[in-house]
Amino acid sequence: MIEQKTYHETVLEAAKEVFETMIFMEIEPSQETPFFQDADLLMGSITFKGDLEGCMVISMTWPCARIIARNMLALEPEADITDEETCDAIGEVSNMVMGSIKSRLQDTYSSIEVSIPSVITGKNLTGPNIEGAERICVPVSIDEDQSAVFSLLYRMRKG
Amino acid sequence: MAKTLMIVDDSATMRKIIMRTVRMSGLEFDSTEEAGNGAEALEKLKAGPVDIVLCDINMPEMSGTEMVKQARQLPNCKETKIIMVSTESSQDLINSVMADGANGYITKPFTPEKFQEKLSPFMS
Numbered sequence: 505m506i507e508q509k510t511y512h513e514t515v516l517e518a519a520k521e522v523f524e525t526m527i528f529m530e531i532e533p534s535q536e537t538p539f540f541q542d543a544d545l546l547m548g549s550i551t552f553k554g555d556l557e558g559c560m561v562i563s564m565t566w567p568c569a570r571i572i573a574r575n576m577l578a579l580e581p582e583a584d585i586t587d588e589e590t591c592d593a594i595g596e597v598s599n600m601v602m603g604s605i606k607s608r609l610q611d612t613y614s615s616i617e618v619s620i621p622s623v624i625t626g627k628n629l630t631g632p633n634i635e636g637a638e639r640i641c642v643p644v645s646i647d648e649d650q651s652a653v654f655s656l657l658y659r660m661r662k663g
Numbered sequence: 664m665a666k667t668l669m670i671v672d673d674s675a676t677m678r679k680i681i682m683r684t685v686r687m688s689g690l691e692f693d694s695t696e697e698a699g700n701g702a703e704a705l706e707k708l709k710a711g712p713v714d715i716v717l718c719d720i721n722m723p724e725m726s727g728t729e730m731v732k733q734a735r736q737l738p739n740c741k742e743t744k745i746i747m748v749s750t751e752s753s754q755d756l757i758n759s760v761m762a763d764g765a766n767g768y769i770t771k772p773f774t775p776e777k778f779q780e781k782l783s784p785f786m787s
């Protein structure tokens with residue numbers, strides 16, 4: 505059994521690894537959860553099953569998502585980027601962060617199987633709800649002036 | 664000798680990142696093509712083999728692990744080097760895909776140095 509605090513650290517470390525090596529942006533934990541109400545959002549999510557089951561979600565605004573996608577693609581800050589490219593990039597961020605979480609949990613849960621990532625967009629997105637799951641939220645600042653929230657829902661396999 | 668490369672990943676963003684990382688690693692290819700899943704990659708391999716395939720695992724339609732198995736049945740892919748590039752890092756999975764015929768394994772996130780290390784043995 506892993507403590508909630510450890511999951512929090514695991515998500516943060518995984519996100520830092522991915523952002524620093526693949527996106528070339530700095531991530532820091534943020535004290536405040538960003539106020540996303542009524543903003544147009546993107547939510548990248550990826551589910552997992554096995555000894556531990558649940559879902560990892562990353563939420564952010566469109567301007568933040570476009571900055572991340574441009575960085576991933578090594579584009580200039582003003583370069584055109586389509587919504588499709590932006591969603592694809594955020595899906596891949598979810599995939600890589602979840603992959604990194606999984607490898608960090610491997611000693612405790614060796615049989616985690618991860619889905620294909622999906623991205624939804626809209627206002628006031630609530631994300632998935634998994635019965636009986638614990639939920640941790642990790643708000644972060646990205647390159648100081650952007651913000652995003654990573655959420656991890658998890659529960660032990662029944663029986 | 665000229666080398667040809669195929670990048671297989673369901674994310675167009677990731678295919679571009681891989682392409683850029685290959686370039687940053689200093690490795691040079693004569694031609695590069697892309698595929699969005701295992702099935703598409705197999706079709707392209709049947710049409711004309713390539714020297715090196717960089718292949719994701721977690722993809723819709725056909726996964727990378729299945730693609731490796733089927734590619735090894737193709738007569739014109741016997742010499743093709745297939746290197747997996749995946750967020751999956753469990754040793755069991757790595758062992759099993761290597762046993763199925765993969766020639767190498769790179770985990771995401773990755774660096775140009777990693778590409779250099781894993782690909783250069785197949786470049787001569």
Ligand SMILES: [Mg+2]
Pocket residue numbers: 599672673674719720721722
């Ligand atoms: Mg993939």
